[in-house]
Amino acid sequence: MSNEDVILTAGDAEVTVQPGNGCRIGSLRVGGVELLRQGQKYGCFPMAPWCGRIRDGRFRDGAAVHQMPLNSPPHAIHGFARNAEWRTARTSDTEAVFTYDLADPWPYPGRVTQIVELTEDTLTLRLGIETYGASFPAQAGWHPWFNRSLEGGGDPVRVDFTPAWQEERGEDHLPTGRRIDPRPGPWDDCFGMPDGVDVTLTWPGRFEVDVTSRERWVVVYDEQEAAVCVEPQTGPPDGLNTDPRLVTPIEPLETSTTWSWRRL
Structure with missing residues (x-):
């Protein structure tokens, strides 16, 4: 199938997926109201095969050290999925499946799959990473840009959550390895939620959206005027080095997030 945009609808909710633009969710409209920031680099993109920054673009796998392109100097950021052309595997009115094959400069052959499922009041995103050969460390997650104002x-959006800790952030924007008590924003920070990610976005008098995931890690970024980001992910920034999740021939990496909304 082609990589043309795919539109899913359920009730008065409509999602546009752009497989040709990193398989990002280009639009989420509920009752005609757009919840995601618009633009080629925005919407909500999948992060794979890593999330956030890799320090100096280098990660170790056993004795091997791999160098990734420094697309956010001096680091490598957010993986390759958001820049890849994905293939649409199948679609229905409310669900679609997309794939892309990992290739150079990623040193391991494998496949990334994203499943998008829409109901009248939820959007569920699922990511899977499988290997075609050797095991390798990987991460997966999502980077949504929610409109600050609808x-x-x-009034602009309010972000509410109760993390167990905050990863102390160094001047290089990477965790120092220390866990600290959560601090007030603005944030470009990673937080630990050991019982699962649970963040509520409230546009007073308009909408409430709950972002949930079984994962323990969420990055919250609200330093831009136009949008705020709530990013569930399978590990912290630089996690390929500090907290790797291994993709093996018998155990792919699988993760999901659900956004649930209601009108206020």
Whole structure:
């Protein structure tokens, strides 16, 4: 199938997926109201085969050290999935499946799959990474850009969550390895939620969206005026080095997140 945009609808919810643009969710409209920041680099993109920054773009796998392109100097950031052209495997009115094959400069052959499922009041995203050969460390997650203010007016979004800790952030924007008590924003920070990610976005008088995942890690980024980001992921920034999840021939990496909304 082609990599043309795929539109899913359920009730008054509509999602546009852009397999040709990193398989990002280009749009999420509920009752005609757009929840995601618009633009070629925004929406909500999958992060794979790593999330956030890799220190100096280098990660170790056993005795081997691999160098990734420094697309956010001096680091490598957010993986290759968001820049890849994905293939649409199958679609229905409310669900679609997309794949892309890992290739150079990633040193291991494998496949990434994203499943997008829409109901009238939820959007569920699933990511899987499988290997075609040797085991390798990997991460997966999502980087949504939620509009800070919704069209039609109203107060800007409020972000509410209760993390168990915050990863102390160094001047290089990477965790130092120390866990600290959560600090007030603005944030470009990783937080630990050992019982699973659970973050509520509230546009007063308009919408409430709960972002949940069974994963323990979430990055919250709200330093931009136009949007806020709530990023569930399978490990912290630089996690290929500090907290790797191994993709093996018998155990792929699988993760999911669900956004649930209601009108206020």
